[in-house]
Amino acid sequence: MAVEYLCKVCRGHLNVKTSIILAAAKLSDRKHRGLIYLNPELGNYTATTHPSFHINEGEEYIYTCPICGAQLNSMKYLHLVRILMKDDEGKEFNIYFSGIAGEKCTYKIRGNKIEAKTGPDLKIYDKYFEVPDQDRKYL
Numbered sequence: 001m002a003v004e005y006l007c008k009v010c011r012g013h014l015n016v017k018t019s020i021i022l023a024a025a026k027l028s029d030r031k032h033r034g035l036i037y038l039n040p041e042l043g044n045y046t047a048t049t050h051p052s053f054h055i056n057e058g059e060e061y062i063y064t065c066p067i068c069g070a071q072l073n074s075m076k077y078l079h080l081v082r083i084l085m086k087d088d089e090g091k092e093f094n095i096y097f098s099g100i101a102g103e104k105c106t107y108k109i110r111g112n113k114i115e116a117k118t119g120p121d122l123k124i125y126d127k128y129f130e131v132p133d134q135d136r137k138y139l
C-alpha cells in the first residue's frame with residue numbers, strides 16, 4: 001500500500017498519480033484561483049499550475065479540498081495548511097505546510113509528536129509546535 005493523502009474533512013483522496021491536487025485562491029483576491037499540483041514527497045516544494053494561474057511568491061493562498069470544497073488552512077495555526085497522510089502501515093499523520101507561496105516548511109505530526117519536519121523556513125513556525133514537556137499535560 002502506498003502513502004495516501006486525505007482531506008481532513010471528507011477524507012477523500014487528494015493524491016492522483018504522482019501529485020497532491022488542491023484548489024487554491026489568493027487570499028487578497030479570491031478571483032485569482034485554480035488547481036495546484038503538489039509533490040507528495042516531504043521537502044519537495046515543486047508546485048505545478050495551469051499557465052493561467054500564476055502563484056505569486058509571498059502571497060498567502062487559501063487551499064480547499066477539490067472534492068468537498070472545505071478550507072484546509074488551519075484555524076489553529078495561522079498561515080499553515082493541514083491535510084492528512086496515511087502511511088503504508090495505515091498510520092495517520094497531520095501534514096502542515098505554509099499557505100504563503102515561497103515559504104518552504106513541512107511538519108509531519110502524530111498526536112503531539114513531530115515525526116518529521118523539513119524546509120528552510122521552519123523557524124517561522126517552530127513556535128507553534130515547541131511545547132515544553134511540563135505543559136503537555138494541559139493540551
Ligand SMILES: [Zn+2]
Pocket residue numbers: 007008009010011012065066067068069070
Ligand atoms: Zn474534502
